[in-house]
Amino acid sequence: MAKYIGLMSGTSMDGVDAVLCDITVDKCQTLHAVSIPYPANLLSLLHSLCTPSHNELNAMATADRLVAYSFAQAVSVLLSETQLSPSDITAIGSHGQTIRHFPQGIELQNDIEQKGFTCQIGDPNTLAVLTGIDVIADFRRKDIALGGQGAPLVPAYHNAIFAHDTHPRVLVNIGGIANISVLAPKRNEAPPLGYDTGPGNTLMDGWIKQHLNLPYDDKGQWADTGLVSDSLLTKLLCDSYFHQAAPKSTGREYFNLAWLTSHIDALTRPSAIEVASSEASTLSPQDVQATLLALTATSIADEISKHQLPQEAEVIVCGGGAFNPVLMQRISSLLPQYHVSDSRSINIHPQHVEGAAFAWLAFAHKNNIPGNVPAVTGASREAVLGVLCPAN
Known part of the structure; x- marks a missing residue:
């Protein structure tokens, strides 16, 4: 078995969940988990980014890195509590923080063609540097590119495990x-x-x-x-x-x-x-x-x-x-x-299931296993999801 960490913060933004798992093709065992809240000022910024606001491009770029710092803190706490080192972890699967999800697109001015999109922030490059662990992230946009909704992605994990x-x-x-x-x-x-x-x-x-x-x-x-x-x-x-x-x-x-x-x-x-x-x-x-x-x-x-x-x-x-x-x-x-x-x-805590899902999606990426289900998302085909950001 190989150790992976899944990082998840959902639309409720009630905290960053870090879940440590031992994973094989047909088994995903949760070993430990921690949850930390976002700092109050970052949480306020994230809420503001969920609706159109003034100067949101600068705000999003700043929040992108700040979310990565919060995710890295969760990893640090998890490793400390389990007495593991970064070298013990094969990879981190990071969902990031969703701030917009419009898979059908949204109408803009000037007759610009609508294209569906989803946006998760939490810069995986920063996260990889801060933790010293390879990070696999950006799981949803490949499915969007294939004509899918980019969500939900958990059914493949649910079915496998x-x-x-x-x-x-x-x-x-x-x-x-x-x-x-x-x-x-x-x-x-x-x-x-x-x-x-x-x-x-x-x-x-x-x-x-x-x-x-x-x-x-x-x-x-x-x-x-x-x-x-x-x-x-x-x-x-x-x-x-x-x-x-x-x-x-x-x-x-x-x-x-x-x-x-x-x-x-x-x-x-x-x-x-x-x-x-x-x-x-x-x-x-x-x-x-x-x-x-x-x-x-x-x-x-x-x-x-x-x-x-x-x-x-x-x-x-x-x-x-x-x-x-x-x-x-x-x-x-x-x-x-x-x-x-x-x-x-x-035998899995309700708060740990989604974090474990993104640990499993990182495992799937590493092992060339499709992470989407076309019957679920509407994508034109199965695909290996995620982008690898090496720590080195």
Whole structure:
């Protein structure tokens, strides 16, 4: 086995996860993991880069290197805690920090042709120099170049490591955005399916930040004090993204507080039906939070149900959402036919799955193994993903 480190910071930006793994072709054993927060001033800069702002090119270039420094600090802490040296690590797989994700492109001025893109920062050259370890990064843009969404990339890892011998599994990652990987039994030798289902924690995090100045709703306690608005939930679920066929991916560029506010405002317009208007006018902030939690759970459960899996299928949740018991209970109640658990049931901590995925993608790069699944991303073919930045 060879040791790899995976580095991940998701759309929630709640910290840099560094995960140490021993990896072979069919095994990825997590040995240790650490998580460190971004410095407050860098976190503020990163949030500002997620929407158009003044002088953002200079800000992005500066943040690109600062993110690499934070990633290097996480590696340093991990090596210190495990008493390993850089020479013990084959490579680092760095996801970087996503600040824009527009796989379908975005309309610009002057009739410029739209081209899809995704942008992750965290300069891998700086990271390689600071750590003394080879870095493999920029995993998403090869898939974009091949006509794919560039996301999600975790289904290939999920399938290689977590597919069960005899029954299907669904891996649900609930970060800022939620995505699913539908894994056939290994004996079927079928490729996985997967896509982003919609918002995970991003709307709930933004709403509680706006109203209580808290970074997230700890264990869903605030949402649990509210009542779900059926009219608001129905309106949110009418959004075209939820009815779009896969392959599809999304981000906080789409699902954000401006998107939410536009739907709440629509319920209070004079043209809205009387019942909906009356209900919307009495919605408390915690009612909206409860409805956002229901939106995440329902959009995930609806997509899983579409696959009509047998009752022996397992639904396994990872990511930050796995630590929200109110959310987990709601998902379970919407999927009574399946056993729902978090990823500790398959011997990996929910917070470590995505970091381990990018350690595995670095291993895949080194061993010429395709890291994308065309049926998932829509790419024209399989490809080895990532770019190598040597330490020397």
